[in-house]
Amino acid sequence: MPLKILVTAKRVEDPESKIRVLPDGTGIVTDGVSTKLNPFDEIAVEEALRLKERHGGEVVVISAGGEKCQVELRAAMAMGADRAILIRHEGPLDPVIVSALFAKVVESEKPDLVLLGKQAIDDDQAQTGPYLAERLDWPQATFASKTVSLESEAEQKREPGLTLSADGKELTVLREVDGGVETLAVELPAVVTTELRLNKPRFASLPGIMKAKKKPLQELAAASLGVDLTPRVVVKRLTEPPPRKGGVKVADVDELWKKLHEEAKVV
Amino acid sequence: MSNVLIIAEQGGGTLRKASLHAVAAGRALVGRTGGKLQAALLGSGVEAAAQELAAHGVPVLVLDAPHLAHPIASVHAAAVAKLVELTQAGYLGAASTAYARDLLPRAAARLGAAMATDVLGFAGDGPSVSFRRPMWAGNVLAEVELSTPVKVFTIRTTEFELAHLGGAPGTVHRVDAGPAGSPRVRHLGFQSVKSERPALTEARVVVSGGRGTKGDFAAVEGLADALGAAVGASRAAVDAGWAPNDWQVGQTGKVVAPELYVAAGISGAIQHLAGMKGARVVVAVNKDPEAPIFQIADYGLVADLFQALPALATRAKASR
Numbered sequence: 001m002p003l004k005i006l007v008t009a010k011r012v013e014d015p016e017s018k019i020r021v022l023p024d025g026t027g028i029v030t031d032g033v034s035t036k037l038n039p040f041d042e043i044a045v046e047e048a049l050r051l052k053e054r055h056g057g058e059v060v061v062i063s064a065g066g067e068k069c070q071v072e073l074r075a076a077m078a079m080g081a082d083r084a085i086l087i088r089h090e091g092p093l094d095p096v097i098v099s100a101l102f103a104k105v106v107e108s109e110k111p112d113l114v115l116l117g118k119q120a121i122d123d124d125q126a127q128t129g130p131y132l133a134e135r136l137d138w139p140q141a142t143f144a145s146k147t148v149s150l151e152s153e154a155e156q157k158r159e160p161g162l163t164l165s166a167d168g169k170e171l172t173v174l175r176e177v178d179g180g181v182e183t184l185a186v187e188l189p190a191v192v193t194t195e196l197r198l199n200k201p202r203f204a205s206l207p208g209i210m211k212a213k214k215k216p217l218q219e220l221a222a223a224s225l226g227v228d229l230t231p232r233v234v235v236k237r238l239t240e241p242p243p244r245k246g247g248v249k250v251a252d253v254d255e256l257w258k259k260l261h262e263e264a265k266v267v
Numbered sequence: 268m269s270n271v272l273i274i275a276e277q278g279g280g281t282l283r284k285a286s287l288h289a290v291a292a293g294r295a296l297v298g299r300t301g302g303k304l305q306a307a308l309l310g311s312g313v314e315a316a317a318q319e320l321a322a323h324g325v326p327v328l329v330l331d332a333p334h335l336a337h338p339i340a341s342v343h344a345a346a347v348a349k350l351v352e353l354t355q356a357g358y359l360g361a362a363s364t365a366y367a368r369d370l371l372p373r374a375a376a377r378l379g380a381a382m383a384t385d386v387l388g389f390a391g392d393g394p395s396v397s398f399r400r401p402m403w404a405g406n407v408l409a410e411v412e413l414s415t416p417v418k419v420f421t422i423r424t425t426e427f428e429l430a431h432l433g434g435a436p437g438t439v440h441r442v443d444a445g446p447a448g449s450p451r452v453r454h455l456g457f458q459s460v461k462s463e464r465p466a467l468t469e470a471r472v473v474v475s476g477g478r479g480t481k482g483d484f485a486a487v488e489g490l491a492d493a494l495g496a497a498v499g500a501s502r503a504a505v506d507a508g509w510a511p512n513d514w515q516v517g518q519t520g521k522v523v524a525p526e527l528y529v530a531a532g533i534s535g536a537i538q539h540l541a542g543m544k545g546a547r548v549v550v551a552v553n554k555d556p557e558a559p560i561f562q563i564a565d566y567g568l569v570a571d572l573f574q575a576l577p578a579l580a581t582r583a584k585a586s587r
Contacts, residue, residue, distance in 0.1 A: 015518065015538060019406040028407060039519070095372070096381050096415075121518065123402050125384045127372035130340060134376035139452045140340050142369045147458070151508040172455065176512060177365035179278065179466075180459035184339075187451035196519045197505070197512045232381035234412045236397060241408050244544050247565035253578040256550065256568050264548045264565065266472070266527040267494065267583060 001168025002057035003188075005048040006111040008102070009061045009076040009084075010038040011069045012122040025237040037072040040117025042079075044194040046201040047144070048115050049080045050160040055168075057112075058082050062105055064098050066090055070217060077212035078204035084215070085109075089222035094123075094233035097222075099131035104225040106136060111189065113171065118143050118193040125233075129193035139186040145176035145195040161198045269300035269357030269394065274347060275308045275327070276366050277316040282308075284469055285362035290325050290430035292386070292422040293360055299392045302357065306437075307350050309343055309444075311336035317439050323430040326437040328354070332444035337454035338366050344373040346444060351378055351417060353442065358396075360386075363421035375419040382419035383411055385522075387426045404518035404541035424468065425524030425545055460513055467497040467514065472527045475499030475516055475543070479532015479553060479572055482509040486576035487531055493580035499523065499543075501533045517542035529579075531572040535560030552576065 013019060014034045021028055037045070048059045061076040063069045064087040073084035087101045106114060119126035133140035146161035148154055163172040168188075175182040176195045186192070204212070222229060250256045260267045273293040275286035290306055297304045307328040308317045314331065321327045330346050347370065351359055359374065361367035363385050375382040383398040390397045390410060397412045398420055413419075467473065472494045476487035478501065491498045500510035502517050516523055517539045524545035531552045533539060536559075543549070544563060551564035552572050561567040568575055 013403065015404070016536075018537070019403040021407055028403070094381065096376075099376065121404060124404065125382070126368055127375070127382055127384065130344075130369065130372035131376040134341070134344065134373045137341075139450060140369075140373065141452075142340070143365060145512065149508040150506060175365075177369075180457055182457050183455040185453040185455055190451075196502075196515075230414075232414050233383065234414055236410045236412055238402070239408050239410075241401075241405065244549075244563040246562045247549075247567065249561070249567045249569065253568070253570070253575050253582070256566055256575075257579060257582045259566055260527070260548070260550070261586070264527075266548050267586065 003055050004058050004111045005113045006060050007044045007048040007115040009041050009063050009072050010120045011035050011072040012038045015121050021238045021240045037075050038117050038120045042201045043198050044115040044117050045076045046199045050158050064101050074212050077215045078209040084217040086219050087222050088219050092231045094231050095127035095131050096232045099128050100227040102132050103135040114191045116193045133191035138190050140191045141173035141184045141186050142193045143176045143195040144173045144192050145197050146174050150200050268302050270302040271297050271304050271358040272354050272356035273306045274361040275306050275320050277313050280312050282316040282319045285364050285424045287430045288424040288427045289362040292427045299396050305354050309335045321437040321439050324434045327439045329441050330444040334447035339450050339452050340369045340373045341450050343370050347374040348377040359419045362424050367421050378417045380417040380419045381413040381415045384421050385423045386420045465497050467521050470497035472496035473499050473523050473525045474529040476531050477501035477533030478503045486573050490576045490580045493583035501539050530560050534558045
């Protein structure tokens, strides 16, 4: 049973870069900060590709934001996604707006499955997946993971972590939750969000990067979709947390224990 | 005047400690909004957990029905939305656990509400309460306002005290749980990770291992057990398959704020620091004197962890 999968590809600041706040607190310093595909979305793209490789179908990547979001959509297509949709909007976005915009695209694209990273590592809100599922009245399975190691043979073979039933109507998902792993079967169409350890995303190959340049990237104006674009999550001010000061080096275990016992009083 | 509804959580009929932090946050919030604080508990066979919750001085609404036994997000979200209506709550909150992170955004969408995740604190009064929350893995703190009539939030438990026992217990009211519906989701099972150790996010002491363990966590676990601590790991150690997934501390793992955090053989990548820099006292043990972890550690020991950790464990055992 081929699957049509819509998967998100948000542009975010590189998680290895140092994030600093502008002096007036209105945003972050972007000069010299590189961007990349949100790591959780990268895992979602990888899972979509594996499902397509197993079952056939189509992988469509989607993002909302400014023109530069094309870069990350191309990166997802370089990994293997078939085409991309960018909902163009220059103003601030929040999960309320983004989920409403994505819902409009779902209505026209009619995918069997929407895959999203469980959160984006810039705003760290982790909301868009469940918001979207509720708007569509679809089942959801958040924090999709797997119990086999990312070093295992199955992982080397790029086997999907999500299991499609023989009749193609249901997806079995292992969810990483507090205290263990829950197994859910969700009827399709459904929304699934991906946890870190679902898979190890592939690197784009050079031919993949070349091919991605020619793959279709459709742009839609957010204002044309009939969605209220007023932000409901209003960021008033950003600050940097007080830096944690380094302490002292101790000579040996005896001195360390003594300090922990007498000075810090934690043991 | 805006009422606050806190969604509490139970597992197998036992109240989760995280919920008591959420009740404390709710109490702090009604201090600003002037409304009434109520809590709710959803599940099947949750009477005892509800009584325990009420003993912390908060009125509890109980939705107890077989179809609520498993935390299916769409089912619980429909029930929570009804509870918000019933309690006329302007604020809906919970502890930022896997349950709430699955449920509350869905409930928020149902209520046409905006949401703030991992809230660290509140500011302002009356209708204009704003939320302080981390962004970019805690490298940035944001003050956010939610402009919808109902405002939804989860709190980071390490930032709020536990609600106190005692005083007059709250009332416990059973509320009709409504029809079961057809969620198009089946719960097939739960595989629990059993541990004799305290939960990572609730432990007073955490001992974590990284790349420097070279895959041998015996010294890390030995010290953890000597200190009655939870065991954590860096992403590098988890990715290498040396430590189970749920040990990971960091931006993409668990955020911990123990009294004492011991980082052994962990270099201190930004990713990892985001998960532990809220610890009161940080100890770093690393062979590399240049490791970035030393820049944020209160006590740094340049040493081989395979010698230092057992020596520390011996002292810990001797002092018990």
